[in-house]
Amino acid sequence: MHVDVNNAFLSWTALHMLKNGSKIDIREIPSIIGGDESKRSGIVLAKSQKAKEFGIKTAETIYQARIKCPSIQIYPSDFKIYKEYSHKLFMLLSEYTDKIEQFSIDECFLDMTQYLMKSTLLDKAKEIHKRVREELGFTVNIGVANNKLLAKMASDFTKPDKIHTLFKNEIETKMWPLPISELFGLGKKTVPKLYNMQIKTIGDLAKTKKEILAKKFGKHGTQIWEHANGIDNTEVKYKREKPKGIGNSITLPENITQIEKLEEILLALAEQVTYRLRKEQLEANVVNVQLRTKDFVDTTHQEKLTYATASTKEIYQKAKQLLKQMYKPQTPIRLIGLRVDNLEEKEKAQISLFQETKDNKQEKIDIVVDKIKEKYGYNSITRAGKMEIDNKIKFKQ
DNA sequence: TCTGGGGTCCTAGGACCC
């Protein structure tokens, strides 16, 4: 089963507003959840059904949305609220199975293999559907099928507030007539290429020779062919997995051309990233810096460290070095990002033969700073060298 | 006042090793 919250950010914001005495339900008017245009992050994150009727699409600019519907109402996003409602949903779903994979903040896969009869399975879907609406106050779409891919495709059919099935005998009638752009795993780069091959529907794709797709698109080609034919053997990953990489990035309110300013922001990002890293009890082996120019040209540089670390100072020093390598003087930078990859458990961290001694003093400082952040809030303590930046840009946690 | 932020997985070429 795949459970997908309808217009999640918007529905949850609506509930939060109603709870706090709002007279209007923003689900009933043309409205969107959007970023902040003054911070150059003005894109649509979620839309109401009414906004959808104006042709407004997720991820387009608020500027475009306003052209389509000048009276559109815009509300900011708040992930604290979303996490709260997401948790409520997760708790309710946990009553039906403990094998739940949280696919994103508003989507879950449920392993329902314990319900052997198709009819009981559908009764459970109906029950979940009804209970979420009545007890939590928002609606979900539910897809029921024999594997994750088909359940996900089913939950996407028609919205909102619907249950759809997609069993083997329904693939041909329900999925094959859909345009290939609807297939999970096909995006804006591959769809035009398939169109050029006269492959326009999922059915067309299913009937294409697997070898042709494999030759043209490699592993991806095999996968989309299998998806089009309803084949998916992946398990419901219900155990919480540690992240494989942790990153933070920020679109700057204004383009920056001074490397010193970029370094200050990099320090703030290093604090944020390593704080998250330490909370997970992980250490990183690779540091990666991303820059985006004013013309949206992205470059990344990464380097493996001599030993794994979660130290703010050590990660920052490597990041600074990478920045120096890659930054072409005078280039106006729009976005800067820092990621750590190749993570490993702190305990298991192996001591290299050639390891330069770890900076114990730095580790102690990090631990104390983390404790203060835990107790008094992420922004309660900061480095003097980045106070100016902190005042300009809010780094959330 | 035009274009977010956080992820995962894959590919390709170069360096290096035996």
Place this chain on the structure above:
DNA sequence: TCTGGGGTCCTAGGACCC
């Protein structure tokens, strides 16, 4: 009448997802 073959690791970039 020059210059293998197999393998791993590292790095940059691409595609896709929500």
